[in-house]
Amino acid sequence: MNTTLNFAWRNIWRHPRRTILTMLAIAFGAALLVFSIGLQLGQYDLMIKGSISIYQGLLQVQKKGYLDEPKIRNDIKDIQNLARTIRDKTGIKSITARANGFALVSSEQRSYGTLITGVEPEYEKLVSSIPGTIKEGRYLLSDDSHEVIIGKSLANNLRIKTGDELTLMGSGRDGSIAATILPVSGIYDSGSKELDRNLIQIPIKTFQEVFSMGNAGHALIFYHDEIKKEHFFRQQLQQLIADNNQLLTLSWDQLQPGIKQAIELDYSSGWFMYLVLVAIITLSILNTFLMSVLERSREFGIMLALGYKPFNIAKLVMLEALILTFFALTLGTLAGLAINVYFAVYGLTFEGMEEIAQMYNMSATLHPQITFESILIGPLVIFIFTILSALYPAMKIRHLQPVEAMRKI
Amino acid sequence: MRSLPLITSLAWRNLWRNKRRTMVILFAMVLGVWAMIVTAAFMRGMAIQMLDDTVNNLTGHIQIHHKNYLDDPVIENSFFGNDTALLNTLKLPDIIHWSSRIRVPAVISSERETRGVVLLAIEPEAEANISFLKNAITEGQYFSSNDENGIIIGKKLAQNLETRLGKRVVVMSQNTKNEIADSGYRISGIYDTSGEGMETDFIFITKRAAEQLLDSTGLSSEIAVITRSLDTVLSVQKNLAAKNPELDIQDWSSLQPYTKLVVEMYSDFQYVWHLIVFLAMSFGIINTLLMTIYERTREFGLFQALGLKPGFILVQVWTEALFMLTIALFIGNFVSWLTVMTTGDGIDVSAFSQGMELAQMSNIIPFVILFEDLLLANIIVIALGLLTSLYPAWKASQLVPADAITRI
Numbered sequence: 001m002n003t004t005l006n007f008a009w010r011n012i013w014r015h016p017r018r019t020i021l022t023m024l025a026i027a028f029g030a031a032l033l034v035f036s037i038g039l040q041l042g043q044y045d046l047m048i049k050g051s052i053s054i055y056q057g058l059l060q061v062q063k064k065g066y067l068d069e070p071k072i073r074n075d076i077k078d079i080q081n082l083a084r085t086i087r088d089k090t091g092i093k094s095i096t097a098r099a100n101g102f103a104l105v106s107s108e109q110r111s112y113g114t115l116i117t118g119v120e121p122e123y124e125k126l127v128s129s130i131p132g133t134i135k136e137g138r139y140l141l142s143d144d145s146h147e148v149i150i151g152k153s154l155a156n157n158l159r160i161k162t163g164d165e166l167t168l169m170g171s172g173r174d175g176s177i178a179a180t181i182l183p184v185s186g187i188y189d190s191g192s193k194e195l196d197r198n199l200i201q202i203p204i205k206t207f208q209e210v211f212s213m214g215n216a217g218h219a220l221i222f223y224h225d226e227i228k229k230e231h232f233f234r235q236q237l238q239q240l241i242a243d244n245n246q247l248l249t250l251s252w253d254q255l256q257p258g259i260k261q262a263i264e265l266d267y268s269s270g271w272f273m274y275l276v277l278v279a280i281i282t283l284s285i286l287n288t289f290l291m292s293v294l295e296r297s298r299e300f301g302i303m304l305a306l307g308y309k310p311f312n313i314a315k316l317v318m319l320e321a322l323i324l325t326f327f328a329l330t331l332g333t334l335a336g337l338a339i340n341v342y343f344a345v346y347g348l349t350f351e352g353m354e355e356i357a358q359m360y361n362m363s364a365t366l367h368p369q370i371t372f373e374s375i376l377i378g379p380l381v382i383f384i385f386t387i388l389s390a391l392y393p394a395m396k397i398r399h400l401q402p403v404e405a406m407r408k409i
Numbered sequence: 410m411r412s413l414p415l416i417t418s419l420a421w422r423n424l425w426r427n428k429r430r431t432m433v434i435l436f437a438m439v440l441g442v443w444a445m446i447v448t449a450a451f452m453r454g455m456a457i458q459m460l461d462d463t464v465n466n467l468t469g470h471i472q473i474h475h476k477n478y479l480d481d482p483v484i485e486n487s488f489f490g491n492d493t494a495l496l497n498t499l500k501l502p503d504i505i506h507w508s509s510r511i512r513v514p515a516v517i518s519s520e521r522e523t524r525g526v527v528l529l530a531i532e533p534e535a536e537a538n539i540s541f542l543k544n545a546i547t548e549g550q551y552f553s554s555n556d557e558n559g560i561i562i563g564k565k566l567a568q569n570l571e572t573r574l575g576k577r578v579v580v581m582s583q584n585t586k587n588e589i590a591d592s593g594y595r596i597s598g599i600y601d602t603s604g605e606g607m608e609t610d611f612i613f614i615t616k617r618a619a620e621q622l623l624d625s626t627g628l629s630s631e632i633a634v635i636t637r638s639l640d641t642v643l644s645v646q647k648n649l650a651a652k653n654p655e656l657d658i659q660d661w662s663s664l665q666p667y668t669k670l671v672v673e674m675y676s677d678f679q680y681v682w683h684l685i686v687f688l689a690m691s692f693g694i695i696n697t698l699l700m701t702i703y704e705r706t707r708e709f710g711l712f713q714a715l716g717l718k719p720g721f722i723l724v725q726v727w728t729e730a731l732f733m734l735t736i737a738l739f740i741g742n743f744v745s746w747l748t749v750m751t752t753g754d755g756i757d758v759s760a761f762s763q764g765m766e767l768a769q770m771s772n773i774i775p776f777v778i779l780f781e782d783l784l785l786a787n788i789i790v791i792a793l794g795l796l797t798s799l800y801p802a803w804k805a806s807q808l809v810p811a812d813a814i815t816r817i
Contacts, residue, residue: 015703017699018696018699018700018703021692021695021696021699022692022696024692025689025692025693025696028688028689028692029689032685069568069569069571070569071521071522071569071571072522073521101523102516102522102523102524102525103516103523104516104523104525104581104589106589109587110481110483110583111514111516111581111582111583111589112514112525113514113515113516113517113523113524113525113526113581114525115525156480156481157481157482157483157514159481170523171518171522171523175520175521198525257763257764258763258764258766258767259764259767260764261760261761261762261763261764261765261767262761262764262765262767262768263764264761264764265758265761265764265765273444273448273682276440276441276444276686277444277685277686277689279437279440280437280440280441280444280686280689280690280693281689281692281693283433283434283436283437283440283693284434284437284689284690284692284693284694284696284697285693286433287430287433287434287693287696287697287700288696288700290429290430290433291430291700295704352670352673352674355666355667355670356667356670356671
């Protein structure tokens with residue numbers, strides 16, 4: 001084995017220039033893949049975190065059918081009690097109840113139709129980032145206080161400020177007119193124009209009173225920042241609501257399929273490009289390996305004549321490829337990793353990023369993800385392709401005839 | 410120059426000395442060229458589709474508003490859309506269609522549900538020329554005249570409101586006297602777009618019906634204008650803005666900055682992508698050329714011993730590279746063309762429809778090959794290809810005859 005290793009090592013450096021170029025090709029591919037996959041995964045993480053932390057949560061419990069048809073009558077009875085029970089049993093505080101409706105919201109001068117949500121202020125703060133983005137005034141005080149908070153864009157359109165009164169008019173659960181007048185206690189600026197324009201919040205008990213909801217609501221929102229644990233939490237929630245077969249646990253990708261699909265689309269088009277690159281690089285490498293075998297026909301002939309088995313020569317050739325690829329991949333991976341570490345620390349942003357980031361409620365600075373997956377998946381793919389391309393010339397050795405081979409130049 | 414035929418025939422024959430090797434590197438290059446052109450065509454298609462959708466989805470090329478409308482989109486901030494002086498300024502040869510609308514926030518209620526929407530009051534004939542609505546009606550009818558008193562709503566909205574064609578809904582909005590006005594309408598049409606966002610956001614009545622509801626006779630919130638081509642948008646916008654200084658006149662790129670940004674970014678990304686693909690190819694090109702030179706060391710030594718100048722060798726190797734690049738480009742362009750031809754309407758990405766909607770794109774992405782994009786890919790490959798092969802060519806010309814001949 002030691003001889004073979006020695007052999008292989010020396011053979012690699014017979015043509016230093018060619019070897020270095022081949023290694024550079026592999027390293028270039030590896031560095032590029034490590035960098036861009038890390039960047040992509042980092043971006044997806046931001047997109048998902050942005051979309052779940054602002055309002056929708058990681059998981060929600062809803063009545064079956066509510067997701068497709070968010071009607072006021074598709075409700076969950078005794079929702080605050082349910083929320084409390086789940087909080088007590090799991091020990092997790094970041095679970096809150098919400099009730100949703102629509103209303104025509106009027107100030108003295110303007111009227112707009114918006115989504116209106118009844119929330120539990122104490123727990124809403126743990127689930128959504130909106131309470132933390134109050135720019136004027138303060139957030140809602142308690143479950144039954146008579147007040148409303150409103151997004152900045154809508155406040156501008158309605159021409160109101162904190163302390164002004166808003167008239168809400170919609171229809172209640174029973175079809176009756178739901179109307180009330182509430183003072184604005186706070187104005188939030190969530191960074192998402194769509195939310196700021198379309199969502200106002202009032203305390204949940206006030207909501208239930210105005211919209212004749214009794215003690216019902218529409219969703220339990222669960223937030224946790226570890227997206228990977230989604231499955232675990234989902235099972236826990238599912239068990240706790242198992243006695244009511246009308247209820248359903250939904251995950252963030254069911255709640256916001258657009259985000260999931262945008263990510264999938266981006267990832268698959270990314271892989272189309274990566275595979276093309278890897279294929280181009282593999283073909284160049286194939287040429288190098290092929291040549292390095294063909295030009296050594298004479299040598300292999302002699303080795304065969306000396307009693308080497310074709311299999312052993314093939315093994316030698318494969319070992320050469322393996323060593324070369326290994327060093328090149330290490331080099332490329334380290335280079336890609338270095339770039340990623342740099343940007344993970346300092347962040348990466350480019351012109352126009354801000355506008356795009358806003359579409360997905362994420363920050364405009366990208367930080368590449370540095371995980372085993374992001375570092376190893378690209379180099380692994382290149383490794384597989386490279387070894388496959390080394391197999392072809394190695395197979396050719398089986399057909400070598402010692403005498404003929406020795407005669408070749 | 411006398412040696413030109415010699416150089417070309419030598420280069421051509423040398424290229425095919427080792428067929429397998431040449432084929433492998435050619436294959437790599439063709440793949441690269443194909444990836445460049447097809448990716449560029451896909452992105453171009455995405456950008457053009459997105460732009461088309463933006464223009465079609467009520468934006469138009471240019472919009473005219475009251476100065477305060479975009480900040481405060483209410484009926485109060487409207488202008489006299491029938492004003493003769495204004496209409497005269499629209500009589501430009503580059504303007505092919507325009508349509509005047511009222512566009513205000515409203516609330517729509519069925520017997521069971523209530524939703525916030527944007528109410529658009531349109532002039533049916535003019536609107537049919539410039540926006541998606543007429544072709545998107547799947548149930549019922551588009552308005553046949555401005556006198557109709559029906560309402561057209563989106564399919565998803567109808568679902569959410571638990572209502573259907575022929576049923577009545579009530580629309581509430583603020584009128585010119587700052588009071589909440591409401592009126593009942595029978596649903597006369599339902600439209601279906603690829604994205605549900607449109608369907609839940611926009612409801613349509615005729616402009617005359619709106620005049621009764623909003624007390625808005627003669628008023629318009631916006632006029633959307635379609636110009637002859639994208640290239641004329643800017644000049645028309647400037648022309649209109651100069652003639653109507655009291656109005657706010659903007660083109661699609663400032664009304665929809667996201668669209669503009671994405672269109673530009675796709676254009677820029679092409680350069681990055683082409684360079685990356687080329688870099689990946691370049692290692693193979695250099696390596697293959699170096700190998701061909703290495704095995705011909707003796708030959709080159711002999712050439713020089715026979716009196717051929719190093720420059721001759723350089724040009725000969727370079728010509729080989731040029732042949733290789735040209736063949737790769739030729740096949741690459743052809744294969745790309747074939748790919749685009751065989752995909753017909755484009756790539757169907759409807760499996761990702763909600764993701765596409767979020768990114769404001771549609772479900773079928775056509776390949777669009779622009780001449781300039783094609784040119785860019787070809788120039789990059791040939792120019793950078795010749796540049797990189799300069800190194801092996803120069804290497805070959807630097808061989809010392811006596812050394813070279815004695816080598817095996």
